[in-house]
Amino acid sequence: MVTYFKEILTGFYSLLAGMAVTIKYFVKPIVTVQYPRQKLSMSPAYRGHTEFVLDLETGTHRCIACEMCARICPSQLITVEGVKIDPKKKVPRKYVIEYQYCSLCGLCVESCPTKALKFSEEYRLAGFSREDCVVDLLARLQAQQQRAGLAVTPRPEARREEGEAKPEGEVKG
Amino acid sequence: MDNLVRILGTDLGRMLAGLIGVIALVSVNALFLIWMERKVAAHMQLRPGPMEVGWHGAIQTIADALKLMGKELITPAEVDRSVYLLAPIVVFLPVLLSFLVIPFSQTLVIRDMNVGVLLILAFAALTVLAILMAGWASNNKYAVFGSIRSVAQNVAYEIPLLITVMSPILMVGSYRLTDIVAAQEKFWFIVSQPLAFILYITCATAETNRAPFDLPEAESELVAGFHTEYSGMRFGLFFLAEYTNMFIVAALATIFFLGGWRGPVLPGWVWFLLKVYAIIFLIMWFRWTFPRVRFDQLITFAWKILIPLAFANLLLTALVMKLM
16 A cells, blocks of 8 residues: 555656656757758868868968879779979869769878868758769869958969970870 | 627527637637647757748648648548548537537636536547547558557546546536636635646546557557548548647636636636646646556556546545535
8 A cells, every 4th residue: 555655656756857857948948950041060070072171371272183082082083183383383173073972981181192181061962963962172162262252263274385294104195 | 708798698699609709719729739739849859840931830830721621531442431431520529519618707608507517528528439430430450459549548537537527526516617616716726626636637638648648649659540541631620629629628627726717917718718728738748748658557547546546535525525
């Protein structure tokens, strides 16, 4: 008889304790955001697709088109085409990643000798076709520069001046 | 509003005004309660709930209702046609009739019967019949499971409910709802009958098939229980009946334990509605706090705890009444 009433009372108390928890949450501020109008800022640890680091000293990227990233990429999804803008400096005129094949290993970022790559905070990756997943990092850099209020780096023209040293191993046409 | 009813004092006029008023109240109440439930649920889970349609999603339910009306009424091939079609009507009619005797204020009652309590409780029992009809006629195993559970649950919970409301009736000595409210002039019955109040709310939650006693429509195990095979506005009627039932049990709780329309400053019907929605908030609060009970736990709880406690409360009340 005593255990019967004790069970009822402890049970009732536990119900009240549960209700106290939910009412506390009821008056707590909301943690979700109304998505299309409000957005959360991503944590620095978030790994989106890669993008160029915007070097604030030079106002542009640090890529030297060495193609280390393209070589190390296990999925071979990075396409880099470099062009020499003067005898000592090479820049990419095309840097495209086909993100749909990416396994997010991060080897491209690690292998970059000039630390020109970083992970972006892009999370809206939905698209209607495979082509929507292809990211042009140079175009992205131009957008980054515009947002930062810097001069936009133009896309270097594909030109080969006569008498310029060809890269070693390349067969002359 | 009071004046309007007094002008329409003739029996027929009163009935007509009452019918229109009740139908308006039922639909507005359901629209409001669905919105309220979504808001309460959302805030308990730290999210804002519907925010898009109207101020804080206030007319979201109207949009949903329009969508529901536009939907195709599907009648599955193997159903027991006549019973299947009748069930949504049977579930909705007693709900409407119960409003006949509910006193919203001193004068705002359609028909002040001297058997008001019995009328409401008798009509409330018809809901079970409708659920059984819907489940059986659907010819679907989940629907049958749902309705079987509903019947067992309602048989188990109707008894303590009736015994519990006997205690305040014993104190008043009348089945007339206005008399019960009038008897709470000095103090509300929740003060003298706290146990009865708790028992009543528990039984009322089970009566309206709401969590933690929502076994008949347990969405995570029985698809949707007894209304699995219903679509469009037929499903809408079940939904409407469920929310109106909530209003009725909350109104009864208000009349029995919270002093009905009594309250300072504001007019009676405002106080009545405030108390009713406070009780409904309590029931919604239960839903977002307690997990669903298992079936054997449900029956054990009713027969081993609720019924003995209700009887004890009734005997104690009778003893005190006799001694006083």
